Amino acid sequence: MTVGGLFLTPGAGSNRDQPSLLAIEAAVAPLPVERHDFPSRRAGKKGVDRAPVAIADVVLATAVFAERVGIDPASLVLGGRSFGGRMCSMAVAEGLPAAGLVLISYPLHPPGKPDRLRIEHLPKLTVPCLFVSGTRDPFGSPAELEEHTAVIPGPVTHVWVDGKGHDLKGADAFLAETVAAWLTLRGPCGPRG
Numbered sequence: 001m002t003v004g005g006l007f008l009t010p011g012a013g014s015n016r017d018q019p020s021l022l023a024i025e026a027a028v029a030p031l032p033v034e035r036h037d038f039p040s041r042r043a044g045k046k047g048v049d050r051a052p053v054a055i056a057d058v059v060l061a062t063a064v065f066a067e068r069v070g071i072d073p074a075s076l077v078l079g080g081r082s083f084g085g086r087m088c089s090m091a092v093a094e095g096l097p098a099a100g101l102v103l104i105s106y107p108l109h110p111p112g113k114p115d116r117l118r119i120e121h122l123p124k125l126t127v128p129c130l131f132v133s134g135t136r137d138p139f140g141s142p143a144e145l146e147e148h149t150a151v152i153p154g155p156v157t158h159v160w161v162d163g164k165g166h167d168l169k170g171a172d173a174f175l176a177e178t179v180a181a182w183l184t185l186r187g188p189c190g191p192r193g
Contacts, residue, residue, distance in 0.1 A: 003099050003183055004075030005032040007062050009084025011105070012048040015041050018081065020104065020172045027176035028183060034065040038084070054087040059096050075099050077183065079130075082107050082139070082166065086118060089129075093121035100128040102179055105166050108140030108148060119148045128155045130182045132175060134164030157182060 006028055010018045016035035025033040039057055040049045049057070058078070066073040078088040079102030086107055092098045109116050129152055135142055142160055149156050159178050161171045168175060 002075060003031065003077050004071030005034065005065065005069055005077075006102070006183070007034050007036060007058075007065055007076050007078045007088070008102075009036050009038065009058070009078075009080030009088060010041075011080070011082035011084055014081070020081065020168065020175050023172040023176035024102075024179050027180040031183070032065075032069040032071070034061070036061050036065075038087070048083055051087065051090060054083075055091045055094065058088055058091040062091075062096065062098075073097055077102055079103050081105055089125060090121050092127060093124035098127050100130070100183075101125065102130045102132075102182070104132050104175065105137060105168060106131055106133060106140065106145065107166075108144055111138035114144065117148065119151070122149060123151045123153065125152045126154045128157070130157045130159070130179065132159045132161065132168075132178055134161045134166065134168050134171075136163060137166045139166050 008021045010016055010021060016037045021035050038049050038054050040047055062076055063073055066076060074097035076098055077100040078098050079085045080088060081104045085103040089101050089103060092101060108118060131145060131149060133145060146158060161168055164171055
């Protein structure tokens with residue numbers, strides 16, 4: 001399937017203008033991109049939405065985006081940073097059609113609480129998934145992420161940003177290049193391997 005567009009969401013503490021999301025949008029041009037804020041952020045609140053609210057918002061927003069740019073909703077790659085990527089992955093696991101997932105700094109567990117895993121939905125992900133994380137991310141180490149994402153039936157690609165934490169500070173250009181390359185070479189519209 002040809003990727004028709006990219007739908008990106010920010011982490012809990014940021015918004016749609018987060019620098020790495022802007023960098024990804026520029027790197028994948030002319031592919032249509034929607035950088036989307038969750039309801040709480042649009043309302044000017046600091047907290048995050050509960051998962052059912054955020055997931056329902058992803059479902060509605062992807063449909064609106066696909067209709068606006070005239071593409072099949074199933075041709076969208078969804079994802080984003082941390083909380084945003086997790087909400088997109090949960091929406092896809094619940095049946096939202098997608099061509100793939102881009103999960104940046106996936107929050108596998110809260111920092112210091114490796115027993116509180118956020119993995120229940122992972123076995124339902126049948127689409128290609130790109131995980132990009134720092135090697136010093138307290139939300140999940142490389143070993144933890146590789147272990148727990150092994151249950152994903154779809155093709156999984158891990159890219160590690162050496163020495164970086166959850167914010168991937170200073171790695172926007174690398175992140176953007178990685179996402180753009182995956183979309184064309186190894187992800188939904190490229191060869192498997």
